[in-house]
Amino acid sequence: xxxxxxxxxLGELTLFEGPGQDGTPDGSGAIVALxxxxxxxxxxxxxxxxxxxxxxxxxxxxxxxxxxRLEFDLPLAPEGSAxxxxxxxxxxxxxxxxxxxxxxxxxxxxxxxxxxIGQANGSNPIPILIPCHRVVAANGTLGGYSGxxxxxxxxxxxxxxxxxxxxxxxxxxPLAPPRPEAPPRGQHQxxxx
Numbered sequence: 524x525x526x527x528x529x530x531x532x533l534g535e536l537t538l539f540e541g542p543g544q545d546g547t548p549d550g551s552g553a554i555v556a557l558x559x560x561x562x563x564x565x566x567x568x569x570x571x572x573x574x575x576x577x578x579x580x581x582x583x584x585x586x587x588x589x590x591x592r593l594e595f596d597l598p599l600a601p602e603g604s605a606x607x608x609x610x611x612x613x614x615x616x617x618x619x620x621x622x623x624x625x626x627x628x629x630x631x632x633x634x635x636x637x638x639x640i641g642q643a644n645g646s647n648p649i650p651i652l653i654p655c656h657r658v659v660a661a662n663g664t665l666g667g668y669s670g671x672x673x674x675x676x677x678x679x680x681x682x683x684x685x686x687x688x689x690x691x692x693x694x695x696x697p698l699a700p701p702r703p704e705a706p707p708r709g710q711h712q713x714x715x716x
Contacts, residue, residue, distance in 0.1 A: 525552075527577040528561045531588050533671050533679065536651075537562040538580050543600055552576050553600035556648045559671050584651070590687040593619035601648045606634075610643035617657040620688030622681065624661040637661070645669050656680040 525540040539562075541555035552574060564570060579597065586592035601611055613628050625637035625644070634640060640658075647655040650670045656677045660666040668677035 524555075525571040525574050525577060526562050526564075527573050527581055529581045529584060531584065533588075533676055534559065535561045536584070538577055538584075540574055540577050541600060543598055551598070553598035554580055554649060554652060555600050555602060557650055557652060580652075587651070588683070590683065593684060593687055595652050597652065599649055599652060601653065603643070603646065603648070606639070607643040607646060610634075610640055611647060611649075611653045611655075614644070614647070614653050614655055614658065617654060619654075619657075620684045622657050622659045624659055624663075625666070626661045628658060641666075651680065654680075657684075 526537055528535050528537040537558045537560065538554055539556040539558070540552045543551050543553040554576070576598070580595075583592055583595050583597060587595070601608065603611070609632050610628060613631050617623050623631075625640045628640045628644075629635065629637045632640075644655045644658050645667070647653050650656070656668060656670075658666065665674055665677055668674055670676055
């Protein structure tokens with residue numbers, strides 16, 4: 524399967540191209556997955572050539588991480604059930620820099636279970652391009668995130684979009700995911716004595 528690994532502020536991401544299916548009108552290639560890290564290719568197989576679509580997807584992702592792009596114009600063909608594809612379509616309608624709750628998405632698509640929305644969200648094969656990071660808990664808390672470094676990655680992506688949508692200069696964008704906070708000076712983690 525043609526793929527391309529790119530370097531980003533979140534580490535390496537690998538894009539995969541497959542048949543377009545319903546992602547493109549003519550059935551040509553479409554992005555079918557985005558994985559965290561580098562793809563491991565069997566040594567006994569020659570590498571697949573990098574396609575124009577993969578190059579374009581890499582260019583658009585770099586613009587996104589540079590704060591110069593908020594939306595993607597790429598053919599996507601995520602593999603999943605009709606219900607999951609319906610959820611992923613709803614995620615793509617969330618404007619950059621905004622969030623929706625699992626309950627909001629459930630109501631939008633006529634589903635009674637926000638938990639089912641969370642499960643579909645967590646199985647999204649094309650994170651970032653299908654913005655599952657824009658979904659939060661009904662009480663406004665961040666909720667989970669299965670990609671990268673989890674909640675820190677979700678916070679980073681939301682902050683990146685908020686700054687870019689507010690028109691911030693590229694130099695003001697965060698350069699790395701936030702790290703866990705250290706305990707206050709004079710205190711230590713572990714069991715009390």
